[in-house]
Amino acid sequence: MSRIQDLDQHPVAVQGAVEEQVPVIDVADLVRDSSSSLSSGAIDQIATACQTWGFFQIVNHGIASQQISEVWQQTHTLFALPLEQKLALERNRENPWGFYNRELTKNQLDKKEVFDFTSAGVDPIYGQTNRWPQKHPDFESTMMTYLDSCTDLSLKLLEAFCIGLDLPAKFMHPDFEGNHTGFVRLNYYPLETTASMPDGVEEADLGIHHHTDAGGLTVLLQDEVGGLQVHRDGFWHDIPTVEDAMVINTGDMMQVWSNDSYKAAIHRVLAMDSSERYSIPFFFNPAANCEVKPLPSVVSDRNPDQYDAICWGEFRGRRSDGDYADYGTEVQISQFRK
Secondary structure, eight states: OOHHHHHHTSOBOOOOOGGGSOOEEEOHHHHHOTTSGGGHHHHHHHHHHHHHTSEEEEESOSOOHHHHHHHHHHHHHHHTSOHHHHHTTBOOSSOOOEEESOOEETTEEOSOEEEEEESSSOOTTTOOOOOOOTTOHHHHHHHHHHHHHHHHHHHHHHHHHHHHTTSOTTTTGGGTTTTOOOEEEEEEEOSSOOOOOOTTOOOOOSSEEEEOOSSSEEEEEEOTTOOEEEEETTEEEEOOOOTTOEEEEEOHHHHHHTTTSSOOOOEEEOOOSSSOEEEEEEEEOOOTTOEEOOOGGGOOSSSOOOBOOEEHHHHHHHHHHHHHSOOSSOOOGGGGBO
């Protein structure tokens, strides 16, 4: 049995006491002002969560419930469209924006449908633009407003990450503010797959196979169905649904920047067998030309840097190739470890 299969066979932890679960952090003071002494408690909790889980949930995050409701409504409308209408928006290897139902994770088919979009205009990695459904004029405006809200929240979280690494709050802003390559993904996990099987690929047995996110951090909305799990200490741990909360996790680039202090946690989503599930992650990724390497505050003679520099645009392109089809081994930060 392969190492990948071994990991998927690890047991699911019994849901224990609250203190044994992924932490839930109130970020109201952080969202208002990361430099305020009132925000220090949340910043300390975030740093600890990044070091131990790589996952946490936040409440009082500042994104209005009405806006979130509109995003959910538009998401449900999109995936309820006939398959042929969704396939008219299908992505390809050259342009990753739009609909797809044959995505691979580590060369394994996922049981899901997705719709991806990024900032307006021509994106700097692929040189492509978003696709949008016709006859649904509110869809684009709702989703682009939500992307902007997620960006603002992510910049605040980035400040907390920096302070936790003994850096000025806005130390990393030049790599994100106004030039980030983040994108929103709408996920739909059906009871039955709509995809035709790619040659040589087995039938999907998970919603998303285990993986780490490629970028800086992820901001996730999940519905009440559940199914998201994070791997820690030999067990899979359920991420419970918390009312009005958003799930945050660190990505590969944050692990590199922090020189392994912050963990890019392995996670997966179970296949749906009784209820459909929806989720909406925003992947906060740096500028296309960003060179990612361990930050100065985490490197010393006693703790030398663990990674060679990574060109984010190239890394992201290779990762999306692996998601789209089996173009070889999916790129991982382990390939850049010294």
